[in-house]
Amino acid sequence: MGTFIAKRLVRLVGTLLAVSFLTFLLVNLLPGDAINALIPIDAQQDREFVEQIREEWGLNDPMLVRYGRWLGDAVQGDFGDSIVTSRTVSSEIFHRLPVTAELMLVTVGLSVMLAIPLGVMAAYREGTRLDQVISGIAQVFLSIPGFVAGLLFIYVFAMKLGWLPATGWNRLSNGLLDNLRTVILPALSLALIEIAVYTRVVRSDVMNTLQEDFVLSARAKGLSDRYILFRHCLRPSSLTLITVVGLNIGTLLGGTVVVEFLFAMPGLGKRLLDAIFQRDFMMIQGITVFVATIYVLVNTAVDLIYMLVDPRIRKAD
Amino acid sequence: MSDAVETDRRLLTVTDLRTTFSIAAGDVQAVRGVSFALDRGRTLGIVGESGCGKTVLARSIMRLNLGSNVTTTGTAEFAGRDLLSLPMADMHEMWGMELAMVFQDPMTSLNPLVRVGRQVTEHLRQHLGVGRAEAARTAVDLLNEVRIPEPEARLKAYPHELSGGMRQRICIAIALACEPALLFADEPTTALDVTVQHQILNLLGREQRERDMAMVLVTHDLGVVAGRTDDTLVMYAGMVVEQAPTGSLFEEMRHPYSEALLRSLPRTSQVSHTRLAAITGRPPDLIDPPSGCAFSPRCPYVQPRCREEVPPLSAVDDPDHRFACWTPVGSPEGMAAFARNVAEGLPQAVAVDLTAPSSTGSGGAS
Numbered sequence: 001m002g003t004f005i006a007k008r009l010v011r012l013v014g015t016l017l018a019v020s021f022l023t024f025l026l027v028n029l030l031p032g033d034a035i036n037a038l039i040p041i042d043a044q045q046d047r048e049f050v051e052q053i054r055e056e057w058g059l060n061d062p063m064l065v066r067y068g069r070w071l072g073d074a075v076q077g078d079f080g081d082s083i084v085t086s087r088t089v090s091s092e093i094f095h096r097l098p099v100t101a102e103l104m105l106v107t108v109g110l111s112v113m114l115a116i117p118l119g120v121m122a123a124y125r126e127g128t129r130l131d132q133v134i135s136g137i138a139q140v141f142l143s144i145p146g147f148v149a150g151l152l153f154i155y156v157f158a159m160k161l162g163w164l165p166a167t168g169w170n171r172l173s174n175g176l177l178d179n180l181r182t183v184i185l186p187a188l189s190l191a192l193i194e195i196a197v198y199t200r201v202v203r204s205d206v207m208n209t210l211q212e213d214f215v216l217s218a219r220a221k222g223l224s225d226r227y228i229l230f231r232h233c234l235r236p237s238s239l240t241l242i243t244v245v246g247l248n249i250g251t252l253l254g255g256t257v258v259v260e261f262l263f264a265m266p267g268l269g270k271r272l273l274d275a276i277f278q279r280d281f282m283m284i285q286g287i288t289v290f291v292a293t294i295y296v297l298v299n300t301a302v303d304l305i306y307m308l309v310d311p312r313i314r315k316a317d
Numbered sequence: 318m319s320d321a322v323e324t325d326r327r328l329l330t331v332t333d334l335r336t337t338f339s340i341a342a343g344d345v346q347a348v349r350g351v352s353f354a355l356d357r358g359r360t361l362g363i364v365g366e367s368g369c370g371k372t373v374l375a376r377s378i379m380r381l382n383l384g385s386n387v388t389t390t391g392t393a394e395f396a397g398r399d400l401l402s403l404p405m406a407d408m409h410e411m412w413g414m415e416l417a418m419v420f421q422d423p424m425t426s427l428n429p430l431v432r433v434g435r436q437v438t439e440h441l442r443q444h445l446g447v448g449r450a451e452a453a454r455t456a457v458d459l460l461n462e463v464r465i466p467e468p469e470a471r472l473k474a475y476p477h478e479l480s481g482g483m484r485q486r487i488c489i490a491i492a493l494a495c496e497p498a499l500l501f502a503d504e505p506t507t508a509l510d511v512t513v514q515h516q517i518l519n520l521l522g523r524e525q526r527e528r529d530m531a532m533v534l535v536t537h538d539l540g541v542v543a544g545r546t547d548d549t550l551v552m553y554a555g556m557v558v559e560q561a562p563t564g565s566l567f568e569e570m571r572h573p574y575s576e577a578l579l580r581s582l583p584r585t586s587q588v589s590h591t592r593l594a595a596i597t598g599r600p601p602d603l604i605d606p607p608s609g610c611a612f613s614p615r616c617p618y619v620q621p622r623c624r625e626e627v628p629p630l631s632a633v634d635d636p637d638h639r640f641a642c643w644t645p646v647g648s649p650e651g652m653a654a655f656a657r658n659v660a661e662g663l664p665q666a667v668a669v670d671l672t673a674p675s676s677t678g679s680g681g682a683s
Contacts, residue, residue, distance in 0.1 A: 214425060220381055
């Protein structure tokens with residue numbers, strides 16, 4: 001267990017170095033100049049002033065030097081300041097994080113809670129009308145991108161029916177119901193594809209598990225079908241699901257950018273988008289590294305969950 | 318066997334059971350009209366090589382063949398009710414309570430992710446509504462019963478932490494938990510070490526006697542059946558080819574297939590490196606079974622009639638000893654047929670003649 005975590009930490013550090021360097025490189029390659037964010041266009045006529053600012057911010061140094069400087073600060077916990085708002089990148093991130101974190105949690109929770117029963121039912125009734133309907137719906141969900149679903153939901157539930165707000169955000173501290181009213185449509189927009197993917201994964205894993213000898217012996221014991229499905233089949237069938245959820249966190253983080261923009265939510269994704277438009281390179285750098293850290297941590301957690309689910313893996317380590 | 322008193326003891330009557338699997342290549346006739354009866358507290362051995370339908374037969378009676386492509390016809394009357402036409406809800410009540418099964422491979426028939434304790438008692442709890450504490454006590458008793466040391470510790474273990482023999486003992490404990498009237502043991506020792514096989518068979522035998530439970534022992538090994546079962550069915554290509562009290566079967570094998578099975582057993586009395594007497598040829602295609610006797614293409618006694626007409630399962634002198642053969646082992650017809658085949662150089666007859674020159678046609682090869 002100790003060596004496992006140590007290995008993972010080494011991998012995390014490696015990943016973060018690579019991600020932060022690549023992001024730095026990409027931001028560097030973006031057309032446009034950070035100077036545009038630092039001083040208004042008309043002040044840029046003054047060449048000398050511009051040069052002075054460039055020197056001050058170190059914009060004239062070679063990229064590697066700038067990266068080294070950023071890295072040196074970052075390991076000390078200083079991710080720099082946003083050049084637009086002048087607040088520190090860390091405070092911006094922690095200010096925005098709750099929105100995105102809740103959106104992700106609700107999305108994943110909703111998807112898993114719907115996908116497990118759907119997938120199990122489809123596998124149990126493999127080849128029947130029910131299976132065809134579930135698989136058909138999954139197919140449809142799979143082909144609707146999050147932003148299309150978002151637009152559709154806004155049109156139907158916010159504009160036509162007026163049940164839910166189209167945009168905005170209510171913090172959890174303003175009351176759970178008000179909070180949920182603002183999170184449900186964005187989460188559902190993101191969840192459609194997740195539901196479809198997870199349902200398919202669960203269906204195919206449960207179908208395989210149903211072929212196992214221990215299912216036959218469980219039947220021969222006279223256990224009810226429901227008990228066999230949920231108390232015997234689900235756990236051995238959940239390893240792929242856990243993997244896919246972990247891997248999809250990446251896609252989902254990308255999805256939040258679009259959905260937060262669409263629903264005007266003050267989350268990390270929206271902030272990242274703003275930062276990109278404004279060439280707020282410290283902000284881009286900070287958020288990207290933060291997101292990469294989350295991604296690696298989630299997938300480390302996935303490996304730990306494996307051990308909880310399957311005692312044989314525990315032994316092998 | 319047909320006394321009025323004994324009819325009362327009758328537990329299971331299987332009549333003309335047929336099971337077919339529809340696959341892309343056609344209909345596989347896995348069981349082709351099997352009938353037998355079993356009394357309470359008695360044991361029946363079902364013997365045959367892989368693919369002869371013995372496992373499918375056992376699973377058909379228990380209604381455990383899953384899938385929509387399986388059709389089973391005939392009847393299996395168990396304590397007065399036909400299992401094959403019972404509603405599924407009633408089958409759920411039968412499984413575990415009245416009928417239980419021990420499977421071939423204890424490595425895969427226990428759920429690897431569930432502790433042994435829950436697997437031993439979950440059906441007890443579901444069927445009888447037994448509470449957690451009482452179930453735990455019963456589990457310890459059951460594990461003691463099947464001679465597992467330190468039962469409390471074993472109950473907390475996962476299956477992969479136990480040896481194969483131990484796991485099969487667990488499976489037997491599971492099968493016995495609700496005191497079933499009939500136990501199917503489907504090749505219970507095939508996946509185990511030779512040293513453990515005897516212990517497991519002895520355990521099954523002891524439990525069967527002590528509980529006055531009926532048992533069907535399915536095996537490919539005639540040696541397993543010998544001395545352990547009251548009656549024996551020999552199956553070939555989905556049909557019963559010989560059926561007799563186990564004692565009389567070993568005294569006098571009448572079907573050439575039974576004889577071939579016995580001959581193919583390795584013996585400790587043979588010098589080592591003696592060639593095994595394999596049965597030449599392969600089991601027949603069950604999608605399109607041969608006309609006539611299914612064993613005829615491999616039979617050393619085969620005659621033209623065998624290839625055309627299916628011999629009926631019938632008794633000659635002993636009414637309890639029935640076999641399906643036109644040229645039975647030990648009969649004048651049989652001996653004549655064999656001699657003719659050897660003279661004509663029929664490969665399977667010549668092979669038998671070479672490996673066992675002294676036992677020309679006599680079933681009592683041992």
